[in-house]
Amino acid sequence: xxxAARRIAFFATCLVDQFLPEVGVxxxxxxxxxxxxxxxxxxxxxxxxxxxxxxxxxxxxHLARRTIAIFEPYDYIVLPSGSCTAMLRxxxxxxxxxxxxxxxxxxxLARRTFEFTEFLVHVAEWQPVPTRSLPPVTYHDSCHMAxxxxxxxxxRVLLKAAGVTINEMPESDRCCGFGGIFSVRVPEVSNAITAxxxxxxxxxxxxILVTADPGCxxxxxxxxxxxxxxxxxxxxxxxxxxxxxxxxxxx
Amino acid sequence: MSPVTLGHFRAQxxxxxxxxxxxxxxxxATAHFREGRERALAELPDxxxxxxxxxxxxxxxxxxxxxxxxxxxxxxxxxxxxxxxALTPEEATRIVVQIAREHRVQMVVxxxxxxxxxxxxxxxxxxxxxxxxxxxxxxxxIQLAGESPSHIIAPAVHKTRQQVAELLSRATGxxxxxxxxxxxxxxxxxxxxxxxxxxxxxxxxxxxxxxETGSIVLVTxxxxxxxxxxxxxxxxxxxxxxxxxxxxxxxxVWLALLARSATGQPLSVYTSILTxxxxxxxxxxxxxxxxxxxxxxxxxxxxTSYEEVLQCIRCGACLNVCxxxxxxxxxxxxxxxxxxxxxxxxxxxxxxxQYPALPHASTLCTACVDVCPARIDxxxxxxxxxxxTVEEQLIPRVDGWAERGAAWVLRHPxxxxxxxxxxxxxxxxxxxxxxxxxPPRWDPFAGRRLPAPAPRLFRDLWERGDV
Ligand code: SF4
Numbered sequence: 001x002x003x004a005a006r007r008i009a010f011f012a013t014c015l016v017d018q019f020l021p022e023v024g025v026x027x028x029x030x031x032x033x034x035x036x037x038x039x040x041x042x043x044x045x046x047x048x049x050x051x052x053x054x055x056x057x058x059x060x061x062h063l064a065r066r067t068i069a070i071f072e073p074y075d076y077i078v079l080p081s082g083s084c085t086a087m088l089r090x091x092x093x094x095x096x097x098x099x100x101x102x103x104x105x106x107x108x109l110a111r112r113t114f115e116f117t118e119f120l121v122h123v124a125e126w127q128p129v130p131t132r133s134l135p136p137v138t139y140h141d142s143c144h145m146a147x148x149x150x151x152x153x154x155x156r157v158l159l160k161a162a163g164v165t166i167n168e169m170p171e172s173d174r175c176c177g178f179g180g181i182f183s184v185r186v187p188e189v190s191n192a193i194t195a196x197x198x199x200x201x202x203x204x205x206x207x208i209l210v211t212a213d214p215g216c217x218x219x220x221x222x223x224x225x226x227x228x229x230x231x232x233x234x235x236x237x238x239x240x241x242x243x244x245x246x247x248x249x250x251x
Numbered sequence: 252m253s254p255v256t257l258g259h260f261r262a263q264x265x266x267x268x269x270x271x272x273x274x275x276x277x278x279x280a281t282a283h284f285r286e287g288r289e290r291a292l293a294e295l296p297d298x299x300x301x302x303x304x305x306x307x308x309x310x311x312x313x314x315x316x317x318x319x320x321x322x323x324x325x326x327x328x329x330x331x332x333x334x335x336x337a338l339t340p341e342e343a344t345r346i347v348v349q350i351a352r353e354h355r356v357q358m359v360v361x362x363x364x365x366x367x368x369x370x371x372x373x374x375x376x377x378x379x380x381x382x383x384x385x386x387x388x389x390x391x392x393i394q395l396a397g398e399s400p401s402h403i404i405a406p407a408v409h410k411t412r413q414q415v416a417e418l419l420s421r422a423t424g425x426x427x428x429x430x431x432x433x434x435x436x437x438x439x440x441x442x443x444x445x446x447x448x449x450x451x452x453x454x455x456x457x458x459x460x461x462x463e464t465g466s467i468v469l470v471t472x473x474x475x476x477x478x479x480x481x482x483x484x485x486x487x488x489x490x491x492x493x494x495x496x497x498x499x500x501x502x503x504v505w506l507a508l509l510a511r512s513a514t515g516q517p518l519s520v521y522t523s524i525l526t527x528x529x530x531x532x533x534x535x536x537x538x539x540x541x542x543x544x545x546x547x548x549x550x551x552x553x554x555t556s557y558e559e560v561l562q563c564i565r566c567g568a569c570l571n572v573c574x575x576x577x578x579x580x581x582x583x584x585x586x587x588x589x590x591x592x593x594x595x596x597x598x599x600x601x602x603x604x605q606y607p608a609l610p611h612a613s614t615l616c617t618a619c620v621d622v623c624p625a626r627i628d629x630x631x632x633x634x635x636x637x638x639x640t641v642e643e644q645l646i647p648r649v650d651g652w653a654e655r656g657a658a659w660v661l662r663h664p665x666x667x668x669x670x671x672x673x674x675x676x677x678x679x680x681x682x683x684x685x686x687x688x689x690p691p692r693w694d695p696f697a698g699r700r701l702p703a704p705a706p707r708l709f710r711d712l713w714e715r716g717d718v
Contacts, residue, residue, distance in 0.1 A: 018671060054654060062658065063662065143618070182614045194699075219701075
C-alpha cells in the first residue's frame, strides 16, 4: 500500500496538549514533510499511564480501553512521547490480559504504535535537510524510551542528520527524577535527582538539553533556575533545524 | 517500630540530601560498584546468557521449592547438622536463643547476615542476656554506632573516617587517628580476634544452600566469616528458604554472577563451603552446626505475582543504579533491605501497613531490571504494591478523590476542555514568567517551578488550522 493511503493518527498525549502544544505542532509538520498526513482524533486525552503508575489500575484500564477504541481504526499511531508509547505498546497488553477481546485489540494496537523518532527513522525513512545551524545539544535518554522500547539511536540519528552536534553527557540514560506521581510524593528527592541531571548536562557545554519525553522535559524545565541551558523536545529541535518552525512557535 | 510513611521517608531523605559527606560517599561507593560490575560482566564470554541461565535456575527451583528444601534438610542431617524450620522471625530468634542457652553461651560472634537483621537477632540476643559482636568491619561499626546498615554490601558506607576512628577508639580504648587506616584496621582486627576465641557460638547467614550435599555457601571479603563458622564450638546459620539451589552446577552459576554483580570481583576473597560440623578427623571446626530455615511469609508468595522477587540473590546491584537510593542511601527505607529490592520485599516480608511509603519511593525508571542478575521485574511489583496501597486505603484520601476525578474527566473530552479552562483560571494568579509559583504551604513540588499550562491547547491550534 502506498504511504499516502496509510491512515496515520497523531496521539499528542495530555502533557503536550496542555503544556507543550509547540511540540505537537513541530511533530505534525515533520510527519507531513516525511510524506504523511496525520489525523488528530479529537476524543483523545490521556493514555492512562499516570493512573497505572500511581496504583489506580481500574482508572488506567478505562483509559486504556477508550484509547484503543479511538486509535484502532488507524494503520499507524505516532506519539511524541517515549513513555506514553511504552504504555500503549508494553503496558496495555499486560493491563488488559484476560480482558475479553480487549487483550487482542491491545496487542494489535501495540504493533501499530510508534514513538515519533522511531517512526521517522524506521517507517518514514525521512532524511532531514538542514536549513539552519543550531548550537550543540546534549541528549537525555528517557527511562521508558531507552529501557522499555530500546530506542536510543533513533533520536540521535535524526539530530545528527539534521546537522546538530551532540555532546554526550555521562549516564545519559539515568533517570531525570520525574517518575510521574513520584515527583509529587517525594518531591525533594525528585528535585535533587533532576538537579544532578541538569548539572551534568551543563558540564557538556551544550546549550540545549534535548529529550523525547514531555514528562522529563517539564520536570527539567521546572528546575532550570540559575542553570545556563535550555530544555527542548527533539521534535522542536528537528523542526527548527529544517525550518518548519517560525519564531512565534519557538517558545 | 512506627510505620514507614511518606512523611517518615521524606524527612529522612531530606536529612540525607542535606549531608554533603553522605552525598559524596554514596556517589563514590555506588559508582565504584557500578563500574566494577560492568567491567566484571564484560569479562564473561556471555554474561547475558548466564543471566538467563540464572533466571531459569531460580524459576525452576521455586517451582519445586518444597522438594529441594526437603532434600537439603536430609543431606544436611546426614552430614551431622541440625536443621530447624522457623515460620516467623520470633520463632527464629527463639531457636537461636535456645541453642545458645543449651550451650551456656554468653557471647556470640556474627558474620554479616541480612537475614539476622531481618529478624532483629541482636536485640533478641541482648534481651536474653547474650552479647552479640558483629565481626564484619562495616557491620561492627554500625553496631557500635547503634544504627542499621545502609547498603546490602557496604553497610557502613554512610560513616566518615572521623566517625569510624571515634567509634573504634571508644570500643578498643585506644586513641586512633582517622588518617591512619591500616592502624584502624589493625586495631579492629586485634580487638575482634580476641572475641573469636572467647565466643561460645558463631552466627552466620548463608548466601546460598546446595540441596544435593546439604551444604551452605558463605561469601565474604574479610575472612571473618571463616572464623565465625570455625572458631567457636557451635555454629548457627540462618537463611531464608528461597536461598536454595538443587545442585552444585546451579550454585556455580549463582556464584559466577553474585560477586561480579555486587562488587565487580570475579569471586569474593573467601568462598566458604560448609557441610555439617567438624568430623572426628578434622583439626578444627565447630562441634555443633545448626541451620535455621526462615520462612517469614516467603512461602505465601510462591505462585503469586510476587514470586519473582524470591529469585533475588541479594547482590545489591539494583541499589547502585537506583536514582533514588543513590541520593538518599538506605536509612529512609527504615528496613534492613533498602533500595529497589528493599522497596519490594520490605512490605512483602513485614507488611504493607508497616511500609506504605516504600512502593512509592521509586521513579519506576527500570534501571534495576537492566542490572539484576536474575532480571527481576521490580518496577512491575512496585506498581502492584502501589495498587494494593490504593485498595487498602493506605494513601491520603484526597489523593484518591483527585485521581478518580481526574480519570473521570479524562474519559469525557467535553469535560476535559472545561477542566482545562478551569485549571488555567485557577492557576492564573500563580503564574509568573511562564512558570508556576505556588505558595510554599501548598506547593506539592517542594520548590520546583513547573512550566505553566500553555495559553492554548494543542487541540485548539489544530482546530484553528494553526498546525
Ligand atoms: S533484586 Fe536483583 S539486583 Fe537487586 S539485590 Fe536482588 S538479585 Fe541483586
